Amino acid sequence: MTDLDAPLALDDPAAPHSASGESVPTHDLSDVAPPARPARRWFPQRVVATPPAYDHPHGRHIMDRIEAYGIEVERLTSARLTGVRGENDRQTYARAKSTLAIVVSPPSRRKLQPIAPSADWRFDLAEGCPAHCQYCYLAGSLSGPPVTRVYADLDDILDGLSEYAGHGTVTSRRASRRDEGTTFEASCYTDPLALDHLTGSWQRAVQHFGAWNAPVQLRWTTKFDEVDNFVGLSHNRRTRVRFSVNCLPVTTRMEGGTSPLADRLAALRKLALDGYPVGLTIAPIMTVDDWRERYGELLDAVAAAIDGVPDLDLTAELITHRFTPGSKEVLLGWYPRTRLEMDEDARTRKHGKFGAVKYVYPADIMTELRGWFESEIASRLPACRILYWT
Numbered sequence: 001m002t003d004l005d006a007p008l009a010l011d012d013p014a015a016p017h018s019a020s021g022e023s024v025p026t027h028d029l030s031d032v033a034p035p036a037r038p039a040r041r042w043f044p045q046r047v048v049a050t051p052p053a054y055d056h057p058h059g060r061h062i063m064d065r066i067e068a069y070g071i072e073v074e075r076l077t078s079a080r081l082t083g084v085r086g087e088n089d090r091q092t093y094a095r096a097k098s099t100l101a102i103v104v105s106p107p108s109r110r111k112l113q114p115i116a117p118s119a120d121w122r123f124d125l126a127e128g129c130p131a132h133c134q135y136c137y138l139a140g141s142l143s144g145p146p147v148t149r150v151y152a153d154l155d156d157i158l159d160g161l162s163e164y165a166g167h168g169t170v171t172s173r174r175a176s177r178r179d180e181g182t183t184f185e186a187s188c189y190t191d192p193l194a195l196d197h198l199t200g201s202w203q204r205a206v207q208h209f210g211a212w213n214a215p216v217q218l219r220w221t222t223k224f225d226e227v228d229n230f231v232g233l234s235h236n237r238r239t240r241v242r243f244s245v246n247c248l249p250v251t252t253r254m255e256g257g258t259s260p261l262a263d264r265l266a267a268l269r270k271l272a273l274d275g276y277p278v279g280l281t282i283a284p285i286m287t288v289d290d291w292r293e294r295y296g297e298l299l300d301a302v303a304a305a306i307d308g309v310p311d312l313d314l315t316a317e318l319i320t321h322r323f324t325p326g327s328k329e330v331l332l333g334w335y336p337r338t339r340l341e342m343d344e345d346a347r348t349r350k351h352g353k354f355g356a357v358k359y360v361y362p363a364d365i366m367t368e369l370r371g372w373f374e375s376e377i378a379s380r381l382p383a384c385r386i387l388y389w390t
């Protein structure tokens, strides 16, 4: 039995790109996790809706959209979802990853959390993601089978943001980011472009911020490329879409079910040409073989993608790979044949917020990586502003 009223990701610590270190059961799912391959538009095999979800206009809108694709929406009589647990963990993971639930957001998600260094506040329009990244930062913090939840109470969620405008610490304390206003991050526990064709939620959010006449910014990051529905929206440059990118050895081997790098960069160009502020989330940065050459190729590919874009507003967020005992345990269970390096002896042990242990690259490697990225971005992408390194 899966309780769809419960959040999928545990609340504390709220740490995107850095799993929580919770102890969770492991799963041997090597036959389930697909290899990295070009994403097709994702369609769930099973869609369910809880009763309160269809009381909301946006919930009914999502159901209509999904039914228009010819997919049946099961109307549940409660938030209890059965039929996800399979005969073994492998089956359970596979069923959960191909199930979409239309639900009302849990009350805990309606109280926004700060989300430094990315943004002032985090809000959620969905939780869960159909992709299969072998380093997934959600891995250590899931409370049960990873059924993707999309939220029907979109209007209430968007209305609730107004009380947070003008507050927050990230953008107001950093002079280099003051022009962003109060920032709201909408991709902590999901990938928006993996789901927007099914919900339209992020299109609505872009329009909401576009019409919100205040110093505010919506931001999200994605590994997908379906942006045509966003071109032409009244965004008023109040949404920054960042593309999560990496060097090819990482994108092709470790990011199952996501869009190929070239397609993500083509999507970045489309949005930049439509006047959106855009960004790169270069994450997780890894010391793969020949990393300077491989990341150099990535920066050159970005330079080609932004060539000739007028009024370009491009930022970069640089996030090195880290893991926690909990995320390592889960990821090795899901992807036992992964080539992802998670060797505690080669890392420095650190305590994050709330005391969670995490393993990061040692200081000398961090310094070398940071120096390389800062100087190469300055020379290969001179228009790009680095927002933070972590």
Ligand code: SF4
Pocket (backbone or CB within 6 Å): 128, 129, 130, 131, 132, 133, 135, 136, 137, 138, 189, 190, 191, 223, 258
């Ligand atoms: S895109 Fe990859 S890293 Fe991001 S939530 Fe989905 S599986 Fe995890």
